[in-house]
Amino acid sequence: MTPQQRLVDRFCRYVQVGTTANPDTDQYPSSPGQLLLGKMLADELYAMGAVDSHQDLNGLVWATIPGNIANAPTILLNAHLDTSPESSGDSVQPVVIDTYAGGDILLANGNSITLADTPELASLVGHTLVITDGTTLLGGDDKAGVAAIMEIAQRLLYSPELPHGPIRILFTCDEEIGRGTKHFSLAKANACAGYTLDGGGAGNIDVGTFSADMATVSFRGRNTHPSVGKGVMINALRAASHFVSLLPRDSLSPESTCDREGFLHPYRLDGNVGNSTVQILLRDFITDKLKEYAETIRTAAEKTKEMFPGLEYDLAVIEQYRNMGDVLRNHPTAVELAEKAFIQLGRPFKRDIIRGGTDGALMSALGLPTPNLSIGQFNIHSTREFASITMIEQAIEHMICLLGLWATTQGN
Numbered sequence: 001m002t003p004q005q006r007l008v009d010r011f012c013r014y015v016q017v018g019t020t021a022n023p024d025t026d027q028y029p030s031s032p033g034q035l036l037l038g039k040m041l042a043d044e045l046y047a048m049g050a051v052d053s054h055q056d057l058n059g060l061v062w063a064t065i066p067g068n069i070a071n072a073p074t075i076l077l078n079a080h081l082d083t084s085p086e087s088s089g090d091s092v093q094p095v096v097i098d099t100y101a102g103g104d105i106l107l108a109n110g111n112s113i114t115l116a117d118t119p120e121l122a123s124l125v126g127h128t129l130v131i132t133d134g135t136t137l138l139g140g141d142d143k144a145g146v147a148a149i150m151e152i153a154q155r156l157l158y159s160p161e162l163p164h165g166p167i168r169i170l171f172t173c174d175e176e177i178g179r180g181t182k183h184f185s186l187a188k189a190n191a192c193a194g195y196t197l198d199g200g201g202a203g204n205i206d207v208g209t210f211s212a213d214m215a216t217v218s219f220r221g222r223n224t225h226p227s228v229g230k231g232v233m234i235n236a237l238r239a240a241s242h243f244v245s246l247l248p249r250d251s252l253s254p255e256s257t258c259d260r261e262g263f264l265h266p267y268r269l270d271g272n273v274g275n276s277t278v279q280i281l282l283r284d285f286i287t288d289k290l291k292e293y294a295e296t297i298r299t300a301a302e303k304t305k306e307m308f309p310g311l312e313y314d315l316a317v318i319e320q321y322r323n324m325g326d327v328l329r330n331h332p333t334a335v336e337l338a339e340k341a342f343i344q345l346g347r348p349f350k351r352d353i354i355r356g357g358t359d360g361a362l363m364s365a366l367g368l369p370t371p372n373l374s375i376g377q378f379n380i381h382s383t384r385e386f387a388s389i390t391m392i393e394q395a396i397e398h399m400i401c402l403l404g405l406w407a408t409t410q411g412n
């Protein structure tokens with residue numbers, strides 16, 4: 001079996017383990033499939049000769065590939081086991097297209113991935129692609145990263161001539177619902193830089209993420225029987241909908257912004273006459289802007305209170321993650337060596353930013369600079385998701401080259 005065939009087999013095996021994250025439970029991890037897949041990976045890492053391969057009490061998978069160059073620094077590679085709850089991840093049926101010939105791709109359930117909705121397809125002619133039957137997501141986000149790291153581990157362990165320092169492997173759980181680093185230990189990682197393999201397409205080095213907070217506004221009204229509501233009832237549900245209508249829509253919203261613009265995103269409303277709650281995501285590349293957005297929310301809540309005499313409200317804002325760009329600027333080696341490896345391989349690349357977060361953003365904030373790299377994902381979180389095996393293979397070559405470059409630098 002060629003390494004590329006092994007990669008295809010590996011990827012298809014991993015996507016068939018359902019690992020959909022469940023935001024409606026406090027259990028960790030939030031779905032049993034993540035434990036199942038994690039156990040599979042820990043066993044495979046052990047079998048291929050990785051050191052200290054284990055699944056910890058929280059379901060995170062850790063392993064080490066010993067270095068073969070004295071004093072080379074330890075590098076962490078991480079990917080996440082869960083898939084997005086936005087589309088079903090049950091009974092994923094991967095279908096391999098050995099050599100994509102171009103044009104629209106018809107899925108088994110009758111839907112299509114078209115050039116019109118996915119223009120990137122035009123540049124993928126000749127690639128090996130993996131699609132689904134159209135009823136589920138694929139889970140290339142982030143099993144592409146998982147399969148790549150497993151393949152990198154195997155190739156390094158089986159090819160002692162490839163130079164590298166110690167490699168720390170980490171598979172996290174529940175990244176898609178913001179809990180990927182809840183049980184991450186910086187001391188246990190014990191690395192001097194990291195790479196998250198969780199990006200779209202090929203050749204992107206994500207050096208910035210949003211900074212993110214979440215606001216919860218809780219309104220307390222007064223419920224009565226509707227027959228005797230006159231002058232007494234204070235409808236918290238009506239108040240919440242008024243409040244949402246006061247938030248910016250033609251600007252500072254996901255529907256109206258792109259690139260480096262931030263937004264306020266009311267994404268969940270629960271309630272009844274007596275009590276209602278609105279949850280709002282605050283996002284911007286400039287961390288200080290989040291304070292302004294919180295003020296916009298407070299102003300809208302105050303106006304709502306004026307409009308509904310007797311209404312009470314609470315506003316709580318919690319920090320979610322911070323733009324990793326600030327950390328990576330101060331610790332530039334991880335990004336510079338990633339660029340150098342692309343140059344050595346003669347491949348195009350670019351620095352990019354993500355309108356979202358990654359596990360690496362939280363690891364960077366803790367002091368471990370961890371940019372995010374492309375791993376051949378497309379149309380993530382949707383039933384039109386697919387992955388390019390050709391790009392995953394290229395990312396593996398890039399990482400092996402990059403780890404070789406790290407081995408030439410001074411140690412931890």
Ligand SMILES: [Zn+2]
Pocket residue numbers: 080141142175198
């Ligand atoms: Zn992901």
